[in-house]
Amino acid sequence: MEVRQCDFCRMPYQSVGKKICSDCLQKLDEDFIVIREYLYDHDGAGIEEVSEATGVTRKTILHLLKEERLLVGDENGNGCGILTCESCRKPIRTGRMCANCKKEVLTAIQQSVSAVKPPKQSRREILEEESIRGVAKLQLKK
Numbered sequence: 725m726e727v728r729q730c731d732f733c734r735m736p737y738q739s740v741g742k743k744i745c746s747d748c749l750q751k752l753d754e755d756f757i758v759i760r761e762y763l764y765d766h767d768g769a770g771i772e773e774v775s776e777a778t779g780v781t782r783k784t785i786l787h788l789l790k791e792e793r794l795l796v797g798d799e800n801g802n803g804c805g806i807l808t809c810e811s812c813r814k815p816i817r818t819g820r821m822c823a824n825c826k827k828e829v830l831t832a833i834q835q836s837v838s839a840v841k842p843p844k845q846s847r848r849e850i851l852e853e854e855s856i857r858g859v860a861k862l863q864l865k866k
């Protein structure tokens with residue numbers, strides 16, 4: 725066991741390989757479920773509205789966005805301004821990097837590990853994967 729600083733609450737904790745302490749992990753899971761429930765009935769709710777209605781802090785919502793458990797903005801990725809790619813600074817809807825930069829990083833990793841390319845994922849498979857992971861869609865108010 726190693727003592728680390730929790731990525732979320734910044735408190736030291738005994739790490740078992742995760743970046744977040746178990747208290748925060750549990751709280752984030754609970755908050756995520758609350759937000760997902762709210763978004764079922766309020767499709768297109770903005771971050772402020774969700775935060776006020778659910779009592780989940782903006783910080784938590786942003787964290788869930790970066791963990792790719794929530795999406796923000798419309799299909800064109802316009803008007804978000806909430807998230808930007810950490811590599812090229814393009815606006816993104818979820819996670820830390822845009823699709824292009826992610827692909828480049830993945831390609832670089834794959835090339836260093838092996839030359840075999842994985843089979844291309846169909847859009848359907850990607851969607852199924854997302855639903856398994858439980859991505860909820862958070863829209864920004866226009």
Ligand SMILES: [Zn+2]
Binds near residue numbers: 731732735748
């Ligand atoms: Zn914590």
Ligand SMILES: [Zn+2]
Binds near residue numbers: 812813
């Ligand atoms: Zn990028």
